Amino acid sequence: MATKQFSLVPEAVEPVKTANRTIQTAIPVPESVELLTRLRDQEPRSMGGQPPIVWHHGEGAIVCDPYGNRWIDFSSGVLVTSVGHGHPAVVKAIADMAKQGLYHAYGFPTDVRRRLIEELSSWLPAPLKRIFLLTTGAEATECCIKLARTHGQTVGGNRKSVLVSFDNAFHGRTMGAQLAGGWAGQKAWLGELDTRFVQVPFPDGFRQKDTRFCVFEEALAGKGVYPDDVCGVMSETYQGCNATLMPAEYAQALRAWCNKHKALMIFDEVQAGFGRTGAPFGFSHLGVVPDLAACGKGISGGMPLAAVLGTDELMSMYGPGEMTSTHSANPICAAAALANLKVIREERLVENAARLAPVLAAGLTRIQKAAGDKIGHIAATGLVGALQFTKPGTTEPVPELAWEMVLRAVQKGVMLFAPVGVGGAAVKVNPPLLINGEALDEGLSVLEFVARRL
Numbered sequence: 349m350a351t352k353q354f355s356l357v358p359e360a361v362e363p364v365k366t367a368n369r370t371i372q373t374a375i376p377v378p379e380s381v382e383l384l385t386r387l388r389d390q391e392p393r394s395m396g397g398q399p400p401i402v403w404h405h406g407e408g409a410i411v412c413d414p415y416g417n418r419w420i421d422f423s424s425g426v427l428v429t430s431v432g433h434g435h436p437a438v439v440k441a442i443a444d445m446a447k448q449g450l451y452h453a454y455g456f457p458t459d460v461r462r463r464l465i466e467e468l469s470s471w472l473p474a475p476l477k478r479i480f481l482l483t484t485g486a487e488a489t490e491c492c493i494k495l496a497r498t499h500g501q502t503v504g505g506n507r508k509s510v511l512v513s514f515d516n517a518f519h520g521r522t523m524g525a526q527l528a529g530g531w532a533g534q535k536a537w538l539g540e541l542d543t544r545f546v547q548v549p550f551p552d553g554f555r556q557k558d559t560r561f562c563v564f565e566e567a568l569a570g571k572g573v574y575p576d577d578v579c580g581v582m583s584e585t586y587q588g589c590n591a592t593l594m595p596a597e598y599a600q601a602l603r604a605w606c607n608k609h610k611a612l613m614i615f616d617e618v619q620a621g622f623g624r625t626g627a628p629f630g631f632s633h634l635g636v637v638p639d640l641a642a643c644g645k646g647i648s649g650g651m652p653l654a655a656v657l658g659t660d661e662l663m664s665m666y667g668p669g670e671m672t673s674t675h676s677a678n679p680i681c682a683a684a685a686l687a688n689l690k691v692i693r694e695e696r697l698v699e700n701a702a703r704l705a706p707v708l709a710a711g712l713t714r715i716q717k718a719a720g721d722k723i724g725h726i727a728a729t730g731l732v733g734a735l736q737f738t739k740p741g742t743t744e745p746v747p748e749l750a751w752e753m754v755l756r757a758v759q760k761g762v763m764l765f766a767p768v769g770v771g772g773a774a775v776k777v778n779p780p781l782l783i784n785g786e787a788l789d790e791g792l793s794v795l796e797f798v799a800r801r802l
């Protein structure tokens with residue numbers, strides 16, 4: 349399995365000092381190398397994939413190490429910290445709940461759970477009505493798979509159990525989530541695969557140029573799947589390494605197809621939900637509402653919390669005590685999520701993401717131009733963007749350049765996470781939703797500077 353790692357040998361870099369960025373040491377910081385080495389020695393190798401920067405604290409869209417360096421955060425962790433780092437309202441909510449003396453409650457009722465459910469309800473379009481709180485995105489997508497299979501058995505018996513998802517999809521790292529995922533390499537450990545998980549091309553307009561819905565039907569027929577055997581279709585509203593939304597006409601045709609064949613339409617909104625795309629959900633752009641949605645990441649702004657949003661009927665298939673999780677609605681996570689959602693609403697951060705979307709899109713265009721012919725595809729929706737490094741004139745990934753771009757950007761005070769996506773060659777740009785235009789533009793100019801020198 350190909351895996352890359354950033355070097356731990358400190359490299360002297362030019363100092364940087366602006367209102368948003370400070371780089372005043374070699375990178376990685378010489379004093380941090382012992383910590384970084386210990387982690388690499390004692391954790392699974394898989395945990396050593398990010399740029400070698402010790403995160404210590406943050407202020408809004410700025411993230412800081414303990415050595416006086418500060419970065420414009422274009423990572424949001426991994427699209428989580430929508431209201432930025434250290435937001436006073438979230439800090440207070442966490443501290444107040446800790447002081448109240450409750451940090452676990454299992455499924456026993458709490459007032460903070462009621463308040464969070466009520467806040468979440470106000471985000472939901474009909475017929476989404478009920479909210480099941482969980483802890484991680486993968487837990488939420490797994491729950492959607494379980495509900496789809498249960499629905500299939502209810503309306504069509506055991507035969508109706510095929511879960512359709514998409515090539516290059518990512519739904520998490522647990523078994524069901526990886527069966528539904530669209531990455532052959534990530535499923536290698538599973539050996540013989542469950543043939544009732546089927547993937548079809550995702551209409552991203554880049555690797556899959558034909559974005560018509562007939563491709564979906566043809567792909568299913570080609571794999572010998574009878575539409576009436578499908579219990580559900582699960583998709584991200586945009587795929588992470590591309591950041592292009594599923595076309596609205598495609599989504600509407602899929603909605604009609606699901607209705608016709610009594611299959612559930614499931615959107616994985618773990619990345620897109622709660623404002624990232626400049627609308628409440630990714631599907632808000634598409635003129636459809638799914639039967640189930642899996643949410644995580646930006647729902648809480650940082651503390652581990654996820655949710656499945658579903659219709660009354662689907663969320664009533666299991667009886668009391670039959671669908672639970674130990675850390676569901678953990679009081680501290682719930683308090684943080686509630687504060688996070690209120691900040692998104694009160695500070696109009698969904699609107700901010702929509703307002704700044706053209707700035708991000710224009711910046712990515714400038715970066716692509718600066719890189720000559722090295723970036724084959726760019727895409728941006730709201731405040732998420734992706735730059736795909738490819739061999740000129742092809743869709744073949746070039747991960748080395750993507751890694752170089754991340755390293756050089758970090759050395760100049762712009763925080764990015766390691767490249768993702770097909771061949772590990774996509775650089776994602778996704779700042780907190782509360783970033784202002786000036787910091788966004790400054791960070792994009794740094795990326796343009798770096799791209800010109802690749």
Ligand SMILES: Cc1ncc(COP(=O)(O)O)c(C=O)c1O
Nearest residue numbers: 484485486518519520618619644
């Ligand atoms: C679209 C999508 N679904 C599911 C997940 C899994 O979430 P988690 O890592 O919280 O399990 C992710 C995480 O990156 C994601 O991007």
